[in-house]
Amino acid sequence: MADRRLQVFHAVAKHGSFTRAAEHLFMTQPAVTFQIKQLEEQYNTRLLDRGHGKISLTPAGELVYAYAERILGLSEELESRVAELTDELSGVLNIGTSTTIAAYWLPPLLNSFKRRYPRVIPRVAVGNSQLTEDRVAARELDIGLIEIVTDQPAIERRSAARDELLVICQPGHALSRASELKAQDLLEHPFITRDPGNAIRELAEEFFEAAGISTSELNITAELGSLATVKHLAAEGMGYAIASSAAIRRDVREGRLAGIPLEPRLYTPLEVITPRDKFRSRLITTFADHACEEFARMAQGGTGIE
Structure with a gap:
C-alpha cells in the first residue's frame, strides 16, 4: 500500500483542487489539507502554490508528482499480482459508461459477471460517451463502455458489437x-x-x-x-x-x-476501452473479455435487454 500522503498529494495535483481531490478520495477537505501539510513538512519544502484560487506545482512538487505516479502505479500492480495468486478475482473495478449502456446493457452484464466473481466490487460512473472516453484516457477509470469509435492515442479499444x-x-x-x-x-x-x-x-x-x-x-x-x-x-x-x-x-x-x-x-457501436500503456490487471482483462462476449450475445438475440 502506497503512502496515503502521496495518494492525497497526487489527487490534488491531478485534479487541481483540494475540493475535487477530497470528493475523489471520499475524504473531507480539512483531512486532505492536513495530509498535504504533513508531506510538505516531511520534505521541508512547499509542494503546491495556492495563489489566486488556483493550485500549481512548485519545482519540488513537480518532482514529487513524477515519483508519486510511478510509486502508485507499482503499488497498484503489486496488489493486483498478489491478489491473482489466490486465483479468485476481487477488488474494486472503476467502470465508466454512457447513459444508454448504463440503463440497458450494463445491468445484465454486471449481473452475469458478479455471479462468476462475487468478490469484485464494480464502481460505475455514468456520463456521455465523450466524457467517459476522456476519463479513461486520463486514467481516472479502469475501463469504459461507450458508443463512439475512438481514435485517441491514449486509448486501446475493442469493438464488441453494434x-x-x-x-x-x-x-x-x-x-x-x-x-x-x-x-x-x-x-x-x-x-x-x-x-x-x-x-x-x-x-x-x-x-x-x-x-x-x-x-x-x-x-x-x-x-x-x-x-x-x-x-x-x-x-x-x-x-x-x-x-x-x-x-x-x-x-x-x-x-x-x-x-x-x-x-x-x-x-451505434458498442466499444470496450482501456487506458493504453497502463498496467492491466487480470481483473480488468477478465471484465473486458466478459463485456465483449456479453455485448455480442445480447446484440445477436436481444437476450437480457429489457
Whole structure:
C-alpha cells in the first residue's frame, strides 16, 4: 500500500483542487489539507502554490508528482499480482459508461459477471460517451463502455458489437406509419436531440450531413441529456428522436413508442476501452473479455435487454 500522503498529494495535483481531490478520495477537505501539510513538512519544502484560487506545482512538487505516479502505479500492480495468486478475482473495478449502456446493457452484464466473481466490487460512473472516453484516457477509470469509435492515442479499444438506431415517436405520429425514414422525411418535424458529447447525437448529425442536411436546418425542439426524458417527450408527441433499439424495446412492445428504421440503416457501436500503456490487471482483462462476449450475445438475440 502506497503512502496515503502521496495518494492525497497526487489527487490534488491531478485534479487541481483540494475540493475535487477530497470528493475523489471520499475524504473531507480539512483531512486532505492536513495530509498535504504533513508531506510538505516531511520534505521541508512547499509542494503546491495556492495563489489566486488556483493550485500549481512548485519545482519540488513537480518532482514529487513524477515519483508519486510511478510509486502508485507499482503499488497498484503489486496488489493486483498478489491478489491473482489466490486465483479468485476481487477488488474494486472503476467502470465508466454512457447513459444508454448504463440503463440497458450494463445491468445484465454486471449481473452475469458478479455471479462468476462475487468478490469484485464494480464502481460505475455514468456520463456521455465523450466524457467517459476522456476519463479513461486520463486514467481516472479502469475501463469504459461507450458508443463512439475512438481514435485517441491514449486509448486501446475493442469493438464488441453494434446496436441499430431508430426514429422514435408517439404511435399516432405521422412518422409512425412509415416502414423506413430518410433524412428528408424528418426535416419538417420537431426533433428532440441529445446533449453535446453524446454518441447518438453525433451519429444522428452525421446521418443528416451525409444526406446534405446541416444541423442548422433541423427543427430542433429540445436538447436533453436524459434518455428517459427524451423517450417521455417523444411518447407525449412533442416530436421525434433517434435512439438505440435496446433502449426502446420494452416501450415499443408495450405501445408507448413507435420505432422506425432509418434509410440508410444507422448503427451505434458498442466499444470496450482501456487506458493504453497502463498496467492491466487480470481483473480488468477478465471484465473486458466478459463485456465483449456479453455485448455480442445480447446484440445477436436481444437476450437480457429489457
